[in-house]
Amino acid sequence: MTALLEAxxxxxxxxxxxxxxxxxxxxRAVDGVSLRxxxxxxxxxxxxxxSGKSTLGRMLLGVDPAQGGTVRFGGTPxxxxxxxxxxxxxxxxxxxxxxxxxxxxxRLTIAAQIREPLEIHRIGDARARAARxxxxxxxxxxxxxxxGRYPHELSGGQRQRVVIARAxxxxxxxxxxxxxxxxxxxxxxxxxxxxxxxxxREGRRSMVFISHDLKVVRNLCDRVAVMYLGRIVEEGxxxxxxxxxxxxxxxxxISSVPEPGRPLDxxxxxxxxxxxxxxxxxGCAFHPRCALATDVCRNTxxxxxxxxPEQTAACxxxxxxxxxxxx
Amino acid sequence: xxxxVEIRDLRVAFDGVPVLxxxxxxxxxxxxxxxxxxxxxxxxxxxxxxxxxxxxxxxxTGRVQLGETDLTGAPQSALETVRGGRIAMIFQDPSSALxxxxxxxRQLCEALRLHRGLTGAAAKTEALRLMDLVGIxxxxxxxxxxxxxxxxGQCQRLMIAMALAGExxxxxxxxxxxxxxxxxxxxxxDLLARLRAEMNMATVFISHDLGAVAQVCERVCVMYxxxxxxxxSVxxxxxxxxxxxxxxxFDALxxxxxxxxxxxxxxxTVPDPRxxxxxxAFQPRCAHAQPFCQSALPDLLPQRDGRKLACAYxxxxxxxxxxxxxxxxxxxx
Ligand SMILES: Nc1ncnc2c1ncn2[C@@H]1O[C@H](COP(=O)(O)OP(=O)(O)OP(=O)(O)O)[C@@H](O)[C@H]1O
Ligand SMILES: Nc1ncnc2c1ncn2[C@@H]1O[C@H](COP(=O)(O)OP(=O)(O)OP(=O)(O)O)[C@@H](O)[C@H]1O
Ligand SMILES: [Mg+2]
Ligand SMILES: [Mg+2]
Numbered sequence: 001m002t003a004l005l006e007a008x009x010x011x012x013x014x015x016x017x018x019x020x021x022x023x024x025x026x027x028r029a030v031d032g033v034s035l036r037x038x039x040x041x042x043x044x045x046x047x048x049x050x051s052g053k054s055t056l057g058r059m060l061l062g063v064d065p066a067q068g069g070t071v072r073f074g075g076t077p078x079x080x081x082x083x084x085x086x087x088x089x090x091x092x093x094x095x096x097x098x099x100x101x102x103x104x105x106x107r108l109t110i111a112a113q114i115r116e117p118l119e120i121h122r123i124g125d126a127r128a129r130a131a132r133x134x135x136x137x138x139x140x141x142x143x144x145x146x147x148g149r150y151p152h153e154l155s156g157g158q159r160q161r162v163v164i165a166r167a168x169x170x171x172x173x174x175x176x177x178x179x180x181x182x183x184x185x186x187x188x189x190x191x192x193x194x195x196x197x198x199x200x201r202e203g204r205r206s207m208v209f210i211s212h213d214l215k216v217v218r219n220l221c222d223r224v225a226v227m228y229l230g231r232i233v234e235e236g237x238x239x240x241x242x243x244x245x246x247x248x249x250x251x252x253x254i255s256s257v258p259e260p261g262r263p264l265d266x267x268x269x270x271x272x273x274x275x276x277x278x279x280x281x282x283g284c285a286f287h288p289r290c291a292l293a294t295d296v297c298r299n300t301x302x303x304x305x306x307x308x309p310e311q312t313a314a315c316x317x318x319x320x321x322x323x324x325x326x327x
Numbered sequence: 328x329x330x331x332v333e334i335r336d337l338r339v340a341f342d343g344v345p346v347l348x349x350x351x352x353x354x355x356x357x358x359x360x361x362x363x364x365x366x367x368x369x370x371x372x373x374x375x376x377x378x379x380x381x382x383x384x385x386x387x388t389g390r391v392q393l394g395e396t397d398l399t400g401a402p403q404s405a406l407e408t409v410r411g412g413r414i415a416m417i418f419q420d421p422s423s424a425l426x427x428x429x430x431x432x433r434q435l436c437e438a439l440r441l442h443r444g445l446t447g448a449a450a451k452t453e454a455l456r457l458m459d460l461v462g463i464x465x466x467x468x469x470x471x472x473x474x475x476x477x478x479x480g481q482c483q484r485l486m487i488a489m490a491l492a493g494e495x496x497x498x499x500x501x502x503x504x505x506x507x508x509x510x511x512x513x514x515x516x517d518l519l520a521r522l523r524a525e526m527n528m529a530t531v532f533i534s535h536d537l538g539a540v541a542q543v544c545e546r547v548c549v550m551y552x553x554x555x556x557x558x559x560s561v562x563x564x565x566x567x568x569x570x571x572x573x574x575x576x577f578d579a580l581x582x583x584x585x586x587x588x589x590x591x592x593x594x595x596t597v598p599d600p601r602x603x604x605x606x607x608a609f610q611p612r613c614a615h616a617q618p619f620c621q622s623a624l625p626d627l628l629p630q631r632d633g634r635k636l637a638c639a640y641x642x643x644x645x646x647x648x649x650x651x652x653x654x655x656x657x658x659x660x
Contacts, residue, residue, distance in 0.1 A: 049479065049508040155596040156366075185365040185535060190579040190592035197589055212508045215581040219590065242583065256513035257583055258538030260565045269517050270510045273464070273478055 002075050003036040004206045011068035012055050025278040029055045031230035042207040044221030048274050051227040053210045057176050061093050091121040094167035098179035100159035104151040110162045111147035117169040136165040157188030176208045214257050218242050226250045229285040236311030246313040249286050292317045331356045331529050337389035339376045346600045348553045359530045361544035365597050368550040370533045374499050379406040412442050415490035416499040424486050425474040432470035442493030457488040480511035501533045541565055549573045552608035559634030569641040571615045615640045
């Protein structure tokens with residue numbers, strides 16, 4: 001089976017500023033990332049704040065330009081951004097962001113917002129569009145009487161449903177969700193997560209799900225990629241990766257998740273601050289914070305390599321012995 | 328032991344709309360109390376009202392006692408000495424607490440002068456000690472930096488250092504880790520637990536993250552629509568919640584271990600304070616509700632095991648039927 005989405009060696013460099021008056025220092029926000037998403041598959045992307053998850057998400061849709069690497073969608077190279085070919089492709093790939101209020105137009109009713117992509121991509125006539133809007137609202141659990149409401153008249157969870165309904169309107173094969181439930185209360189979060197689960201089950205729709213909430217990621221994703229400072233440091237099926245993380249950063253990340261009933265003292269608490277992306281540490285970028293670090297880690301960048309049948313990790317010490325010693 | 332803080336029948340209304348409907352709460356010296364509940368249930372307003380920090384359009388009634396001092400109706404000048412002195416608060420919105428145009432060292436020294444009368448070299452030494460205490464590496468070298476030159480996690484540590492400047496008896500931390508990612512969040516929770524032990528400082532930890540609350544707190548209050556609906560030790564509430572709302576909050580959480588099944592949301596949303604349902608405010612979303620719940624508002628009543636509960640049809644007590652096992656499975660997996 002061919003991948004729906006295939007990214008190879010993606011690179012994105014921002015020329016940001018250091019301090020208030022400092023000179024521009026380039027930040028390699030995404031630094032050689034390759035990944036594949038199969039039809040119907042959900043890939044989770046987790047990692048520290050600033051590790052490049054959102055940038056990568058935008059690059060996968062061609063919204064953010066890549067300085068290096070390629071993205072192939074449905075087996076063909078992604079057309080240049082803002083070209084007619086790229087715009088047409090946008091009907092097949094959509095994005096959902098964290099803040100539903102920012103994503104919606106305050107002056108439009110929710111029915112009008114959900115209809116918008118159908119108008120942009122010239123899908124159906126007026127009657128077909130109205131029917132499709134009704135269908136979509138039902139699919140995401142909005143009541144027909146809410147069609148004429150404005151965004152501020154809805155709860156946070158309902159607004160996020162509107163955003164998802166709009167993203168689904170053109171029947172996209174790929175949905176990239178960037179922190180879609182982070183701003184929601186646990187109870188409402190569960191409603192939206194279940195909605196996404198239903199969408200997964202109903203068809204061959206692929207998803208890239210970016211989140212810092214590892215519990216939600218584990219619940220929703222088939223596979224998970226862990227990012228650290230612009231690179232994927234571990235990847236694997238989500239059950240396996242959470243049960244048996246191989247990279248020391250993944251272990252610390254999973255161990256950090258507070259769980260009722262799991263005491264504080266049993267956790268691996270990472271020491272030190274997240275590294276400055278403009279001053280990438282030599283060798284393995286994680287080595288200054290890693291309990292297992294040795295000379296090879298300081299000098300040589302570890303490649304992603306297979307640690308288990310379906311799991312890869314970029315760590316010089318990811319073999320069984322070192323891993324179990326650190327756990 | 329006498330309570331450090333006692334709140335009695337605290338009520339708050341904005342423009343005539345009540346949002347806090349009579350909250351009773353006490354904090355013992357050195358204790359860690361958690362306050363949980365969905366957005367808008369009144370967690371922040373409770374403490375803002377107690378400390379006299381609400382805008383003047385808010386009408387506040389009730390009694391707030393700090394040791395021997397009655398804070399209700401106390402003049403602003405008296406409240407100002409308490410705030411940052413005996414009681415310090417870390418706010419939900421971090422940008423509001425650090426001044427972006429002042430160097431960090433200067434801000435800490437100013438807090439030390441205000442609350443402890445320290446100046447000059449003594450203030451600087453103490454400011455550096457506080458920066459060390461909260462784990463800012465190279466405090467001396469970073470004394471003269473501005474807030475934007477620190478990471479999000481470090482800014483949160485600096486806010487904690489500012490709060491500690493007055494050697495408070497009570498630290499109120501309002502969502503101190505919500506904006507941080509998992510590994511940094513773990514560092515801050517660890518820091519709060521360590522500080523409390525070292526300084527015998529009582530802590531009120533406001534959060535919607537039940538896991539985080541379980542890790543720092545001994546006792547928990549669950550709030551819904553401006554009232555406390557269940558209150559007890561972390562063990563009691565987390566192992567065996569009895570209010571259907573408390574149970575609902577746990578059931579909605581995805582798990583890090585165990586099978587990946589559909590989540591169990593609480594249906595519906597929190598009610599609008601202008602338009603509260605009759606009877607128990609949770610009743611329209613409650614699977615256990617009976618017709619009685621629509622007419623009678625349950626009081627928060629003490630239970631045999633020491634917890635307090637406001638529900639006419641609570642989940643059965645521990646040891647009754649198979650519910651105990653079910654509740655355990657629901658919470659620990
Ligand atoms: N427009 C921009 N200009 C300059 N630097 C940027 C820009 N956007 C992002 N960056 C930098 O690129 C890096 C990656 O940022 P990105 O937002 O992709 O991270 P993230 O993993 O999504 O973080 P978070 O979890 O906080 O959302 C960071 O160091 C960030 O400061
Ligand atoms: N300054 C204000 N003016 C009017 N209403 C207010 C004000 N501050 C709070 N409220 C209302 O009071 C109620 C309680 O708000 P509060 O901020 O205490 O909620 P919370 O439990 O802290 O929620 P969150 O988890 O979102 O911080 C809400 O209905 C809110 O809209
Ligand atoms: Mg992001
Ligand atoms: Mg609040």
